[in-house]
Amino acid sequence: MIKSNKPKTLTFKIKRQDDPKSEPYWQAFDMPYRPSLNIISCLQYIAGHATTTGGKDVAPVVWECSCLEEVCGSCTMVINGRARQSCSALVDEILDETGDTIITLEPMSKFPVVRDLWVDRSRMFENLKKVKGWVPIDGTHKLGEGPQESPEQQDMRYALSRCMTCGCCLEACPQFTIDNEFIGAQAISQARYFNEHETGATLKDERLDALSEVGGVSDCGNAQNCVKVCPKDIPLTESIAATGRQLTVHHIKKFFTGK
Numbered sequence: 001m002i003k004s005n006k007p008k009t010l011t012f013k014i015k016r017q018d019d020p021k022s023e024p025y026w027q028a029f030d031m032p033y034r035p036s037l038n039i040i041s042c043l044q045y046i047a048g049h050a051t052t053t054g055g056k057d058v059a060p061v062v063w064e065c066s067c068l069e070e071v072c073g074s075c076t077m078v079i080n081g082r083a084r085q086s087c088s089a090l091v092d093e094i095l096d097e098t099g100d101t102i103i104t105l106e107p108m109s110k111f112p113v114v115r116d117l118w119v120d121r122s123r124m125f126e127n128l129k130k131v132k133g134w135v136p137i138d139g140t141h142k143l144g145e146g147p148q149e150s151p152e153q154q155d156m157r158y159a160l161s162r163c164m165t166c167g168c169c170l171e172a173c174p175q176f177t178i179d180n181e182f183i184g185a186q187a188i189s190q191a192r193y194f195n196e197h198e199t200g201a202t203l204k205d206e207r208l209d210a211l212s213e214v215g216g217v218s219d220c221g222n223a224q225n226c227v228k229v230c231p232k233d234i235p236l237t238e239s240i241a242a243t244g245r246q247l248t249v250h251h252i253k254k255f256f257t258g259k
């Protein structure tokens, strides 16, 4: 273990890809150790010193980030085999966990690679559109007070609201692949979040119709990987079960009423 004796050098093995169609390849980069580094600051160093461990000058590694405080989800990548945010992944903690000065970085595998560690997460945003992930309000006139919610309802909805569309739950899900139609835990949970809002519930039937289609809730294999990896501790399997129950009621209602 390297707890008190920090190394002089860190080595990053990075899975690179020049464009969406080309084959991936690995390159290694060394950098001097400093205390309190996060992975983004290491990537910034590597971008400024784009020379591999073998001494070859190469194009700087590309990645995406924005908020730098684990809120936007854009910096998500696979670090030492685990999908997580590179802004909040601290090198000292990784060294303490692994005892290894070699750190691997890969793009998430369930989304198309744009370049290097940068992936296209549009599918998640398209899925939010499919489940109408919003509260429909007319903002052109005064709406008065919003609906009241009990403290329990607020707590439940607050937990669901923390989703940052990072993709970790989808990366870990065996049912979600890069080319199938499964909508995944994130969109199911967001549908529940908006269905539980009094005004949002006006679109509940449409959301449940979308979740009844191919790739909807019934494609979940209940492996429960998603809930274990969510960095925001969102109760995803609870959302999947709750939405499954809403779907049963929805289908019975449709059977009897025809709508």
Ligand code: SF4
Binding pocket: 172, 173, 174, 175, 176, 184, 185, 219, 220, 221, 222, 223, 224, 225, 226, 227, 236, 237, 240
């Ligand atoms: S419960 Fe399993 S199959 Fe269902 S969304 Fe989560 S990881 Fe995927």
Ligand code: SF4
Binding pocket: 162, 163, 164, 165, 166, 167, 168, 169, 170, 185, 186, 189, 229, 230, 231, 232, 233, 234, 236
């Ligand atoms: S549910 Fe969790 S893991 Fe999935 S996208 Fe949202 S924050 Fe990320």
Ligand code: FES
Binding pocket: 064, 065, 066, 067, 068, 069, 070, 071, 072, 073, 074, 075, 076, 085, 086, 087, 088
């Ligand atoms: S940069 Fe926004 S979550 Fe890391």
